[in-house]
Amino acid sequence: MLFCIHSFAQSTGSWKQHKCAVTLTYDDAxxxxxxxxIPLLDSLGLKATFFLTCSSPAFTKRIAEWKQVAVTGHELGNHTLFHPCEGGKPGRDWVIPEYDLRNYSIRRMQDEMRMTNAVLFSVDGKQQRTFAYPCGDQRLQDSLYLDPHDFVAARATGEQLISINEKNLYSLGCFGVNGHTGEQLINEVKKAMASGKAIVFLFHGVGGGHPINVSLEAHRQLLQFLKEQEKEICTTTFLELAEWIRGKQ
Structure with missing residues (x-):
């Protein structure tokens, strides 16, 4: 499913004849x-990626709504069943021993990720899936735990503008949003436009609901800017962004 003005077949530029690409991602369900x-995205005709933690009550109690989210063209991504993170780091007091990545094996972690893929398939019927590392933790002890055969691409948390020639699709960076103003977020898009690169935004709370948050006004201002500049900016899902980069390799 293509969301930008120009199709892949028609495109000769880096981002389907747009100056840059923008992907909006939302974590944790x-x-x-x-x-x-989602109501604001839908009102503007913009598509986004939602990395779902499938044990979240906002998922388990609202599955019918997530099915409709997928039907309307948004991407449902994998953010594991239980959001395991490495405990013992500053600000990680909330990590309980049962879901402390230090207590996981690679087999357990991959089983959890694959079970999440199965759950999401029951919701949207899709086989291709992208992944977002919980807390940005990519390693279990000293080993990378993601099996690239299970995913098209993965989003990390390091700050990065993404080149069309990016080689590592399993550690794509992003811009983490936390308390930024609409003007600040728009300026980040303008940097991507000036450099001809892509930017992936990482949201948690939107108008509340999470300690990492963006105000409704700042979120609205960013999305309205993307809509107003849709001839210059390709706003697309994380999966489509990764597929476009892969197609250029």
Whole structure:
């Protein structure tokens, strides 16, 4: 499914004849995504990627709504069943021993990721899936735990503008949003436009619902700018962004 003005077949530029690409990603499956983000996205005709933690009550209690989210063209991505993160780091007091990545084996982690893929397939019927590392943790002890055969691409948390020639699709960076103003977010898009690269935004709370948050006004200002500049900016899902980069390799 193509979301930008120009199709892949027609494109001769880096981002389907646009100056840059933008991907909006939302992590953890929380109620404000359904209640605040998606209605605004849909009103503007913009598509986004939702990296779902499938044990979240906002997923388990609202599965019918997530099915409709997929039907309307948004991407449902894998953010594991239980969001395991490496404990013992500053600000990680909330990590309980049962879901501390230090207590996982690679087999357990991959089983959890594959089970999440199965759950998401039951929701949207799709086989191709992308992944977002919980807390940005890519390693279990000293080993990378992701099996690239299971995913098209993966989003990390390091700050990065993405080149069309990016080689490592399993550690694509992003811009983490936390308390930024609409003007600040728009300026990040303008940097991508000036450099001819892509930017992936990482949201958690939208108007609340998570300690990492963006205000409704800042979120609205960014999305309205993307809509107003749709002839210059390709706003697309994380999966389509990764497929486009892969197709250029």
């Amino acid at each position: 929380i109620d404000p995504h359904l209640d605040q983000a």
